[in-house]
Amino acid sequence: MARLPRLILAGQAHHVILRGNNRQAIFVDDDDRRRMLQVLLEVSRLYGVALHAFVLMDNHLHMLVTPGEAEALSRMMQALGRRYVSAFNARHHRTGTLWEGRFRAGLVEGERHVLACLRYIELNPVRAGLVVDPADWPWSSAGHHLGRARQSLITEHPLYWALGNTPFEREHGYRELMQQGLTSAEHQRLTEAVLRGRPVVSEALQSSLQQEHARVAVARPRGRPRKVAEPGTD
Template sequence: MARLPRLTLADQPHHVIQRGNNRQPVFVDRADHEFFLGLIGENAARFGIALHAYVLMDNHFHLLATPSTADGLPQWMQAVGRRYVRYFNDRHGRTGTLWEGRYRSTLIQTDRYLLTCMVYIDLNPVRAGTVTDARDFPWSSHGHYVGLRQDRFLTPHPLYWALGNTPFAREAAYAELVRGGISSAVHAALTDATLRGWAVGDEDFLHSLQKTTDRRVLKARPGRPPTSRSE
């Protein structure tokens, strides 16, 4: 089956996953993490990307970002990916591919899923057993949003600002969201949609989104496609 073209729209949040080839490590030490964060921050500004959240696991990473143009996201990912491969191969004395094919992405409904996707991203190290508390993992945006540090390249989404009237209130409210977690069903839905390229949202959102693109935004139901009827 032919791959669907990526669904990328301006001014809409996108969840991105990129994995190492054969699940091999793509971050070995602190220098690798810091170099990659520098790349995504520098190129986010270059390509008009608002980066809301991230997590850098050993063999993959997640990003949540809103591009200001339809081609900003693929340009950003291409620039970051190519430069990082050159850096990683040179530094670690290796050759060949680093990534498991192209990055995967999905467009998400802002009001219903953006904060949920941030929580999903923050909890990756906890689900993997790397840490028991998201606050203890240094390579995610969680520390920024709960007041442990400042990541200058991040752009908090208006929904985060709406969590409270003061920094302390926002940090406490967001920390509570992460402590509450997400259901296994929501986790599976976000993962599956991102890997397969389907949009995530309710029926009204998906119906409205479909009007903006010829590319299907949701997996087709099994069976014969419905025939068109004149009105």
């Protein structure tokens, strides 16, 4: 069966996952992580993709991004793969692929869904038992959003900006959201959506997408959704 085309829209946020082949590590040490952040900075600026949030885990990474043009996200990810994998293979004396297939991406729109996706990404190390406070994980954007350390890599999403009139108010408002966490239903829906390339959007946009992109933006199936394990955390 032919794979479905990705639903990528210019000017809209997208949740992106990139995983190691057969769950192998894509970051062996902090030098690898620093290299990935440098490459992300370079390619996101080169292709006009705003990076709102990220987390680097041992065998996968999550991002929330907004491409300025629909084609920009794929171009950025192709460039990231070329630059990072080449450096990784040379450094660790290996050859061949590093990724488990192509990157996964799901459209995210609406205040509720975008802020939930931000938390989903930045709470990943907490769910994995690596830290208690998400800001303590140095390889994510949580420290930026919570006022721990500013990161030039990050372009704050307008919905994060709307949490307050000052940096302190925004950080405080986001801290309260992080403390609320996510419901199991929100977590499962975001996981399934990005792995299957399905949008998580407002009802108004969903209706429009079903008319214009019916093959990808299908209505959710009836009944309870099938459980899908989050990549790399089980």
